[in-house]
Amino acid sequence: MNKKEAMKILEDNIEPMRKQSEIHRKSEKSLDKDDSKVPSLTGPKTEDDYQDMLNDIKESGENE
Amino acid sequence: MRSKITLGETKKRYEDLRRIAHDFTEKEFKAYSVKLKEISHKDVVEADIWSGSWNDPDKIPTWEWKRMYEDYRSNNGAKRFDTALIMNGQLCALCYGIPTKSKLTLKIHAISRNPYNNPLKGKVLEITLFAANAYARLLGADELWICNPMNSKLIEVYERAGYEANKNKLNVTTHLSLRLTK
Numbered sequence: 001m002n003k004k005e006a007m008k009i010l011e012d013n014i015e016p017m018r019k020q021s022e023i024h025r026k027s028e029k030s031l032d033k034d035d036s037k038v039p040s041l042t043g044p045k046t047e048d049d050y051q052d053m054l055n056d057i058k059e060s061g062e063n064e
Numbered sequence: 065m066r067s068k069i070t071l072g073e074t075k076k077r078y079e080d081l082r083r084i085a086h087d088f089t090e091k092e093f094k095a096y097s098v099k100l101k102e103i104s105h106k107d108v109v110e111a112d113i114w115s116g117s118w119n120d121p122d123k124i125p126t127w128e129w130k131r132m133y134e135d136y137r138s139n140n141g142a143k144r145f146d147t148a149l150i151m152n153g154q155l156c157a158l159c160y161g162i163p164t165k166s167k168l169t170l171k172i173h174a175i176s177r178n179p180y181n182n183p184l185k186g187k188v189l190e191i192t193l194f195a196a197n198a199y200a201r202l203l204g205a206d207e208l209w210i211c212n213p214m215n216s217k218l219i220e221v222y223e224r225a226g227y228e229a230n231k232n233k234l235n236v237t238t239h240l241s242l243r244l245t246k
Contacts, residue, residue: 006084006202016245017197018092020226025190027221032186039114041189042213043174044127049212053162053173054135060162061140 075142082146085199093191098184099150100195103158107148108133111158111176129158132174136160145170145199149184149191156184159192163203170200171209171239189225200244210240 010017031038044050069077079102086100108129136144145161161172177188184191193208200208210227213219219229219237227240 001081001202003080003084006081007088009201010084010088010198013201013244013246014092017194017201020197020242020245021092021190021194023225024193025187027225028186028189030224031217031221038214039176039179040214041175041177041218042172042210043176044212045214046126050127053132053211056162056164056171056173057135057138057140057144059165060143061138062165 071139071142078143081202082199085145085195085202086147088198089191089195092194093187096184096187096191097151098156098187098191100191101148101150102146103133103136103148103160105130105133107155107158110155114176114179127174129174129176132160136162143167143203145172145196147192147195149188151183154178154183156182157188157192159196161196161199163200163205167203168205169207169209169241170196170203170205171211172196173211197244206244208242208244210242211238213237213240 044053082102089100090098111129135141136146141162143163145159145163147159148155149157155178157175157177159172159175161170163170172193175188175192177184182188196208210222213222219240222240223229225242227242229237230239230241232238
C-alpha cells in the first residue's frame with residue numbers, strides 16, 4: 001500500500017473516526033471529574049496480564 | 065513465485081503505516097499543535113517517574129515502561145502501534161498496542177498520561193485512540209480492543225464510549241472491544 005492509497009482509506013473513514021473520537025473526549029472529561037491526574041488509563045495489572053501481552057506480541061510476530 | 069519478505073522490509077512497512085497514522089492525526093488535531101512520534105527510551109524513563117509518586121494501586125501503572133519498551137521493540141513487535149504525544153516539547157502521553165496475527169483486531173495494551181501540568185489534559189484518549197483507530201484501519205482491522213482497563217470507573221467510561229466489556233469466568237473485565245464502523 002502506498003501513501004496515497006493509505007490516505008484514501010483514512011479520508012474515506014474520517015466521519016466514523018471523528019464520531020468515535022468525540023465520544024472518547026467526553027469519556028475522558030467524565031473520568032477527570034473524579035480525578036484528573038490519574039496517570040494510567042489502561043495496562044497490565046498483574047504479571048499474568050503482562051505475560052498475556054507478551055503472548056500477543058509473539059503471536060503478532062508469527063509469519064502470516 | 066512470491067518472494068519472501070525480509071524482517072527489515074516488514075519493519076519498514078509498518079513504520080511507514082505508523083508514520084501515516086501519526087501525520088493524519090496531527091493534521092486532524094492541528095488546533096492543539098500536538099506532535100505524534102514513536103516512543104523513545106527517554107520517554108519511558110520519564111513515564112516510569114510519573115508512576116513513582118502514586119500510592120493508589122487502582123491508579124498507578126503496575127508495569128515498567130522500560131521493560132515494555134524492550135518487549136515491544138523486539139522483532140515480534142514490528143507491527144506494533146507505538147505513540148508518544150508531545151506538545152511544546154513536553155511528553156504528554158504514551159500508548160502501545162499490537163495487532164493479532166490476522167490483523168483483524170488491534171489490541172491496545174497500555175496508555176499512560178503525564179499527571180503533572182499536562183497541556184493535553186482531557187484530550188489524551190481523544191487523540192491517542194484516533195491515531196489507534198487510523199492505524200487499525202490501515203491494517204484492515206475491524207475491531208479495537210482496550211486490554212486490562214485499570215479500574216471500574218475506567219470501564220464505565222469506555223462502555224459509555226461504545227466499547228463492550230468482555231469478562232472472564234471470575235467476572236473480571238479482561239478487555240473492552242469496539243467495532244470500527246465504516
